Amino acid sequence: MPRQIITTANAPASPLYSQGVKAGPQIVVSGMVGIDPGTGGLAGPTIQEQTRQALANCAAILEAGSATLDDVIEVGVLLTNPADFAGMNEEYAQWFPADPPARYVAKLGVELPGILISIRMTAFVG
Template sequence: MREIVSTADAPSSALYSQGVKAGGFVYVSGQPGIDPAHGALAGPTIQEQTRQALANCRAVLRAAGATWDDIVEVGVLLADPDDFAGMNEEYATSFPGTDPTRYVAKLGVELPGVLVSIRMAAFTG
């Protein structure tokens, strides 16, 4: 059984679901560093956008009934690989010692001003 997850607390699109619950897992679509309250990027730096992208993921997880401790995998897509250190700086504040698996790759499309997109999978049992 599959359940679509949505929340006003994260950016959305008519082209994909913010999240999907299936078989004890929650899959969160790639979230950019866009502040849903204003519909604009959280700022011009990789740290600001990483912080907001993680907050957006957290909002989708919460809407699905999952917690931060349920995360098993994180995927990070960077527009510029040179932003890796700055992204890691902010990312580390969200996972102090409870690190899920993670991959980092180059973002395959260019979106004006978007520096990062973060997706997640969580297991709720």
Template sequence: MPREIVTTPEAPSSSLYSQAVRAGTHVYVSGTVGVDVNTGTLAGDTIQEQTRQALANCEAILKAAGARLEDVVELGILLTRPEDFAGLNEEYARWFPSASPARYVAKLGVELPGILMSIRATAVTA
């Protein structure tokens, strides 16, 4: 099955990885942080602000791949500070009020200045 590299200017990117890869009906979104592409800076200093922006970035990448947040079957979230778990869940619940995808949360192993979290996703489309 051929794979398709997905890119969009609507989300942060890097030459070191693809924003997403589509393989058949599956879309794999790389770890995405809360950087606002309009400013090139973090969306804010709180876990809620960065979670909101990271999910918006994931949504933009999914859209470029022909998918939606509703197609997400699994999310992986890495937190810099485990004590931000409650704040993460506060914002996450706004995006996934019901029928949430499978999810894991773990500690981010690298320290990146100002980055509080990273989200990766897997979606399945029809």
């Protein structure tokens, strides 16, 4: 089954990874951080602002692959500071208010200046 690389100008990009990959009915979204693709800078210094932007970035990639957040079956969240868990959940709950996908949360293993969160997703569109 061939894979299709998903790209959009509405999310951060790098030559080191694909923003998303579609293979059959599955879409895998790479870990997105709270960088605003319009400015190239962080969406803000708080976990809520960065969570909001990371989720918006993921949603933009899903849209480019003809999917929505309603198609998401699994979310992975990496936090720089585990103490940000409650603040992340505060924003996250607004994006998945009912019947949320499966999710895991772990500590981000690399230090990136100013980055508080990285979010990845898997969607099923079959």
